[in-house]
Amino acid sequence: MTHEQSRKYCKGSLRTIFRENVEKAVDKDLEEIWSEVYGLHDIETSDSDESVSLDEGETWERTSVTVSKKRHFEERKSLGGHTTLLKSSKVVLTSGPSSKPKSRMTGFGTPGFPVLSRILNPLVEGPPYFYFENVASMPKKEWENITRHFDGVEPEFVDSKYFCACRRPRGYVHNLPVEGRKLILPEPPMTVQELLPRTTEYWPSWDPRTKLHCINTRSACNSICSGLRNLLLASDGADPPLDVQKHILKKCSSWNLIWTGPGQLAPLEPHEIELLLGFDEDHTRGASNKTDRIQSLGNSFQINTVAYHLSVLKPLYPTGMRVLSLFSGIGGAEVALHKLGIHLHYVVSVEINQNNKIMVESWWKKSGQRGKLKQLDNITDLTSDVLQDLMEEIGEFDLVIGGSPCNNLSGNNRVSRVGLAGPDSSLFFEFTRVLEDVRKVMHRRKR
C-alpha cells in the first residue's frame, strides 16, 4: 500500500477520533477567533452598515507564512494583519498588509484584499470536496455548532458586496484550497448605477447608495412606495427636508428601493435581482409567479462570490465533475460551476420545491448541458442505501454542495429565530449526514 493509499484508508476511523477531540477543543478558541478575526458582533448589524471599502489607491503587500499561535497573534497585533486559526489543522496563516483593513467580511481573501492561506487537517481534505453556505448573521453559537459538525472546519465569512452591487453577508464552510482563486468574467457591475444605468438620472444627490442591501425574500408592498411618493410630492420638486430624506433613505435601504422616475421609487424586479445575483436574465422566468421568483432568488447563492471560491476546482477537474447538489434551490451551485467552464458530468440535485426544480431543469436544457441531471425531492429520502445505489451508478462524488434553509437562523426572522433546532434550519444536519454517508461509500470503494 502506498503512503497515499494508507493515508486515505485510515481517514474514516481517524475522523471519529479527531471529531471527539475537536468537540472538546473547539469551544475555547472559537470565541477568540470570532471576536478577534471575524468580529461577528459587527456582522449582526452588517445589513445596516454601508461604510466599508478600501480607500482609493490603498495597496496591500502579500506575505504568507505559517507561525505558532502565540507569535501569530503577536504579529497580527503589530502588523494589523488578518489571521485565522483552524481547529481542523495545525493552524494559521497570515498576511502582512501595509495598513489595517476596514472590513472583516473578506474571508480568505476577496479581490483587492490580502489573500490568506490555510493548512487543512488531512482528515478533512477532499475529495469529496464540500461547500456549505448559510447566513453570517445567525447566532454565534449556531456557527460553533456547525463548525463542530464539519470536524472543526470554520466558516469563511464573506460579503458579496466585494463581488457585485449588493451586500450578502454569508458564512461558507468548505475544504477547498484557497489559493489561486479566480473571478468569472466578465466582471459584473459593482454599483447599482452601473447595473441599472437607466435609473441614474432619477437618483437624487442626497441618496448616496451605490450598493444595495442584502436581497431579501420579499418585496416592498405598494403602500410603502406610494407613501414615499406622497412625501416627495409634498416637496414639490425640491430636495425634501433632512428628516424626510433620512426617513426615505431608511425605507430605501430596508426594502432595496430604486429610483425609477422623478420622485418615484420602486422595488427591484425579478430580472434585476437575477442580474444582481449573477444569474442570466430570466433565469427564474416561466416556472412561477413574481412573488415566488423573488422568494427563490432571495434564498439563492450570489454566483460571482461562490464561483470565486469554486474556481480552484477547475484545474483539479479538467474533464468535468460529479456533483451532489443539496438544497439546490434555483441551481446557484450548478450555474456557478458552469460559468467557470467546468463540465458537469453528472449532477444529482436535491430540492423539494417543485417550481425550483423546474427552473433547474429548464436552465440545464437552456445552457446546453451534455452531462446527466438527476433530480430528487426530499433530502430525508436520500438515505445511505439510496446513496449507495446512486453511487454505484455514478461513481464517486467530487463535490457535495449546498446551503440549507436559514428560516430559523436569519436575523430577519423576528418570530421563529429558534436556531438550528428549528423545523427548517435543522435540515442542516441532513447536509453533514449525507456528506458522511458519501465519505463512507467512497471509503468502502477504496478498500
Ligand SMILES: C[S@@+](CC[C@H](N)C(=O)[O-])C[C@H]1O[C@@H](n2cnc3c(N)ncnc32)[C@H](O)[C@@H]1O
Ligand atoms: C437556502 S435555499 C438554497 C438555495 C440555493 N443555494 C440556490 O442557489 O438557489 C434552501 C433550499 O432548500 C430547499 N428545501 C427545503 N426543505 C428541503 C428538503 N426537505 N429537501 C430538499 N430541499 C429542501 C428549499 O426549497 C430551498 O430551495
